[in-house]
Amino acid sequence: MTTTDFRDRLYDLYRPPSDHFSFVDVPDMQFAVIDGSGNPEGASFAQAIKWLFTVIYPIKRDAKKRMGKRFAEPPLECLWWADDMNDLITGNRDKLKWRLMIVLPHWTDDALFAQGVETAVGRLGEKPATLRREIMTEGRSVQILHKGPYEDLRNISAKLYQEFLPENGLKPNGHHHEIYLDDATRTAPEKRKTIIRQPVI
Numbered sequence: 001m002t003t004t005d006f007r008d009r010l011y012d013l014y015r016p017p018s019d020h021f022s023f024v025d026v027p028d029m030q031f032a033v034i035d036g037s038g039n040p041e042g043a044s045f046a047q048a049i050k051w052l053f054t055v056i057y058p059i060k061r062d063a064k065k066r067m068g069k070r071f072a073e074p075p076l077e078c079l080w081w082a083d084d085m086n087d088l089i090t091g092n093r094d095k096l097k098w099r100l101m102i103v104l105p106h107w108t109d110d111a112l113f114a115q116g117v118e119t120a121v122g123r124l125g126e127k128p129a130t131l132r133r134e135i136m137t138e139g140r141s142v143q144i145l146h147k148g149p150y151e152d153l154r155n156i157s158a159k160l161y162q163e164f165l166p167e168n169g170l171k172p173n174g175h176h177h178e179i180y181l182d183d184a185t186r187t188a189p190e191k192r193k194t195i196i197r198q199p200v201i
Contacts, residue, residue: 014075014179016195018145021164026138026199030108031077031101032056032116035130039093040078048100049076051128054120056102059112069107075182077101079175088176089161091154099175104133138174143197149189153178156196165200174199 016022032055034048056073063069079099082088087095104113113133121127142164146156157176165171179195 014181014195016143016145018147021142021144021160024141024143024197026141026197028135028137030104030106030133030135032104032113033099033101033130033132033134034128035097035099037097040096040098041093045098045100048128051120051124051131052076052100052102054123055113055116055131056104057116058119059104059108059116062112062115063105063108069105074103075180077103077177077179079177081175085161089154089158091151101136108133138177138197138199140173140201141177141197141199142170143195146194146196148192150184150192150194151189153194153196160196160198165198170200172198173201 013024013026016024032052034051036044036048038044053076060073078101080088081097082092082095084095086092110133117127117131142160144156144160146153161172177195177197177199179197181193181195182191184192
């Protein structure tokens with residue numbers, strides 16, 4: 001897959017409409033991931049984000065140097081779940097579990113990823129126990145683009161799980177998935193763009 005192909009695939013997957021839920025078939029994709037739990041405003045969430053981007057930077061650099069390949073840096077993503085789904089819908093953040101992720105090009109191999117991790121360890125210290133490269137399968141999914149503050153995402157989630165899915169005879173088939181198209185540290189809340197995705201059966 002060329003750089004253009006990879007970017008075009010991301011564009012198709014990461015540009016849903018904002019005025020209605022739509023369906024998408026998500027192919028198997030590999031990610032750099034870190035697992036955690038608790039409030040995303042806590043230190044562990046911020047540190048996990050720092051680790052993922054620190055791993056990605058040398059992979060991006062070395063891919064160009066060693067393989068003649070390059071890729072635009074993908075957005076931060078997160079899977080969310082809880083023992084009680086209502087905690088997700090109501091925003092009871094202390095009860096949440098999460099998996100932070102950044103998608104990797106399909107040609108990222110063990111050696112390239114290991115080198116990225118080694119570079120990050122040199123900068124940040126001890127490697128997080130759950131940091132790994134993982135292939136994720138979502139398949140048929142429902143998604144929508146939300147424009148605005150993260151606090152409003154719970155309203156979209158409520159519509160998805162309490163209205164759209166039951167009205168269409170669908171059930172969740174995997175974790176709640178959010179994709180953050182903007183850097184939250186540089187984007188005003190009202191301008192942020194977030195994709196909500198849910199694999200379904």
